[in-house]
Amino acid sequence: VKDKELIRGSWESLGKNKVPHGVIMFSRLFELDPALLSLFHYSTNCDSKQDCLSSPEFLDHVTKVMLVIDAAVNHLDDLHSLEDFLLNLGRKHQAVGVSTQSFTVVGESLLYMLQCSLGQAYTAPLRQAWLNMYSIVVGVMSRGWAK
Template sequence: MGCAISGTTPRTAEETKAEDAVAHLNEEQIQMIKESWKVIQEDIAKVGIIMFVRLFETHPECKDVFFLFRDVEDLERLRTSRELRAHGLRVMSFIEKSVARLDQLEQLEGLAVELGKSHYRYSAPPKYYSYVGAEFICAVQPILKEKWNRDLEEAWKTLFLYLTTFMNHGYQEEENCQNHTAVSPKDRPDKRNTAL
């Protein structure tokens, strides 16, 4: 469900670049991502936990977004946290859906935009989105072992660039919608008296 005022907005240069990048993933790169996902999927919960523990180690400020983990300093406690496992699985589920939609860019874009909107409602700002992709890549390298290479890394980076760009778009769209609806009609400037 969207905001009535949001409508369709023109693409930013960043969105066009991200869309072009994914649109130009060749069939071989798409297959590489899909094949690597089959291996990653076998350890999906482990990857989710590793990814978030690394995220909190490398970017402790990210914990501020997570009420449950905000004050947890003990990494072992984080590794065994049911809540962290559940959140990691939700993120991995999103990645799984993204991989499944690599051949359907419109659906993939919509998925990322909606996730960005929900992150606005959770007060999780876009400045953290790219960190997750970087930590995902670090978490899957040891699992993929000899299958990991520079080409596969570039393919995953391209996918995460695309996802984070459209998540950011969704976040901004939701923020604009909420800011617009937060201003009551009597508080809005009178357009008839505004000089051009």
Template sequence: MTPDQIRLVQDSFREVVPIRAAAAALFYERLFAIDENLRALFPVRDMTKQGAKLMASLGFVVHGLDRAETILPTVRELAKRHVTYGVEEHHYPIVGQALIETLAAGLGPAFTPPVREAWEAAYGLLASVMIAAAREDQLAA
């Protein structure tokens, strides 16, 4: 990611923070609309706590983008935990789609093409690190 992309992601995320509960709810609504089978990965129906965890994790990653080496160990551990929840590699593009659609809806006109590209780059980086960590974990098992 370029420094400009990092800035765009961080700046736009500041706009999401005040609407984080609604954004999280919309994210899961989009996720389950794209693939209703993913609902089985979430044993609870009240997704409020899960949404708060999602937004906290997203905030951690977003704020650490300009010093990726400090967040990557945590991201790798997150990936390993997700494997135990049943997350598979083919789920990552679906999550990315739901995230981009959520941001587009939540940010409205502020979700410009450069902001979209920056978020796609950020998610691509995150997903690639998580996928690699999950593969390593599965090979070690």
């Protein structure tokens, strides 16, 4: 099976429930690097990680991230069509103080979420397929970041 089929097949159900899966991903992210919480200017409105993750602003960002992943999955055949959007997205994250290394931690969190959600279907080739796609997305964002 090719990368694209593995990604599309696994996203089919996950993509229908973006918010809960995105919350699993971001809980993991803030566990791996709690300092990232403070980069969200609205994080001062909540006392705990759990509290933050259920706030509307955070859920909004979680949704935005999941929509970017959704766009990448839907454009696997022409990822370059997202280039301008992703360059700009990288630049915006540079502006809010997110480092490019943090994008790597998001990648680990994405894999963690896939593992939790897919169970037996989470295989080494599937993991690699997602890692390849995510690396392309983050590669373009990082180029935009450095511009």
